[in-house]
Amino acid sequence: MHREHPIDELIRREKETEPNPFLVTHVMAKIEGAKKMRHSTPLWQSLTLAAGMAAVVFLGISIGNSYVENGTTAVALNINDRQIENLGYYNFGDDEQGQ
Amino acid sequence: MSDEQLIKEITAGNDTAFRTLMERYQRQVFRTAMGFVHMKEDAEDITQEVFIRVYQSLHTFQGESEFSTWLYRITVNMSLNFLRRNRKKRVLQSLETLFTLRSDEKNPLEEMESAERDRRIRKAIDTLPERQRMAFILSRYEELPQKKIAAVMNRSEGAVEQLLQRAKENLQKKLSPTIGK
Numbered sequence: 001m002h003r004e005h006p007i008d009e010l011i012r013r014e015k016e017t018e019p020n021p022f023l024v025t026h027v028m029a030k031i032e033g034a035k036k037m038r039h040s041t042p043l044w045q046s047l048t049l050a051a052g053m054a055a056v057v058f059l060g061i062s063i064g065n066s067y068v069e070n071g072t073t074a075v076a077l078n079i080n081d082r083q084i085e086n087l088g089y090y091n092f093g094d095d096e097q098g099q
Numbered sequence: 100m101s102d103e104q105l106i107k108e109i110t111a112g113n114d115t116a117f118r119t120l121m122e123r124y125q126r127q128v129f130r131t132a133m134g135f136v137h138m139k140e141d142a143e144d145i146t147q148e149v150f151i152r153v154y155q156s157l158h159t160f161q162g163e164s165e166f167s168t169w170l171y172r173i174t175v176n177m178s179l180n181f182l183r184r185n186r187k188k189r190v191l192q193s194l195e196t197l198f199t200l201r202s203d204e205k206n207p208l209e210e211m212e213s214a215e216r217d218r219r220i221r222k223a224i225d226t227l228p229e230r231q232r233m234a235f236i237l238s239r240y241e242e243l244p245q246k247k248i249a250a251v252m253n254r255s256e257g258a259v260e261q262l263l264q265r266a267k268e269n270l271q272k273k274l275s276p277t278i279g280k
Contacts, residue, residue, distance in 0.1 A: 007270065010220050011239050017139050019129040019146060024121050027150045028114065034151075 102166040110158055121150050124167070127241065128174050134236035135178035137221050145181050149174050164250060171241075171251040175233055182225075223273040231266035234259050 020026075100108075100119070108116035128149050132142035152173055160169055227235060230252070237248045245263070249256045 006216055007220055007274070010217055011134075014133045014137060015130055015240060017129075017133060017142075019125060019139070019143055023125060023129075023143060023146060024118060027121060027147050028118055030147065030151060031114070031117075031154055 103162065106157060106160065106162075106166065109154075117154060124170055125150070127167070128170065130240050131171065131174045131236060132178050132181075134224075134240035135175075135182060135232075137225075141181065141185070145174070145178055148181075149177050152177065168247065168250045171237065171243075175237075175251065179229065219274065223270050226273070227266055227269055230254075231262050231269065234262040235266040235270075238263055 100116075102120070102123075105116045105120045109120065125146060129142050129146045132145040132149075133139070136142050136145065149170070153170065160166070224232065224235065233252060234248055237243045237251060238245075243251070245256050245259045249259045252259065254262075
């Protein structure tokens with residue numbers, strides 16, 4: 001009886017091994033995934049976002065710089081409401097303390 | 100549909116054509132990878148990597164050689180890269196398979212002997228010089244003619260014949276004390 005050489009036998013067994021039947025599907029899914037990643041954030045979108053953020057920062061600084069303080073000291077004094085919020089008003093009267 | 104037609108379709112954006120191409124060649128790539136790594140899971144990983152690379156670089160394929168020759172070249176290079184990347188992991192895996200192999204036809208002792216013999220043969224193939232190993236795997240796993248191997252390896256047919264002869268001698272030398280000629 002012919003006996004197969006061990007090297008030939010090993011090679012035959014390894015050659016008979018079948019790949020996963022879903023291998024093609026896996027590869028196609030990976031390729032699709034990579035394509036979607038590439039298409040999900042096109043360059044123009046990234047650039048628009050960056051330009052928008054830069055514009056908001058610039059606008060904020062411009063508005064901040066354009067503010068001019070135009071209040072006067074007198075008006076500032078008027079804002080102090082010490083005279084209308086008389087602290088004595090909140091003190092209990094002598095007649096109330098007895099109760 | 101011929102390979103050339105499929106490639107034209109793929110470069111025009113037809114993914115179904117790529118699926119057809121992959122179905123046509125996946126076994127060839129898988130078998131070649133098996134020759135280098137000897138493990139189904141690793142060979143599948145390499146096959147996936149190969150086809151993703153093919154998809155990404157198909158536009159660079161000039162058609163000067165046959166598509167299958169180009170594909171074999173990519174497979175061989177990626178298998179060798181895979182081995183370089185996973186050297187340590189593979190030592191552990193080969194020991195693991197020695198203890199996990201099961202067969203209903205053999206008793207435990209025969210099973211151990213058979214696993215040990217397989218391990219020695221794999222090691223003998225894996226320790227062949229790189230060019231001898233490439234020629235040996237393409238010749239024995241893929242049964243390619245010397246002319247085709249020469250095209251894949253960019254060598255003359257005479258050089259391939261020499262490589263195959265040396266590979267055979269080396270294997271005999273490495274295995275003769277334990278495994279019959």
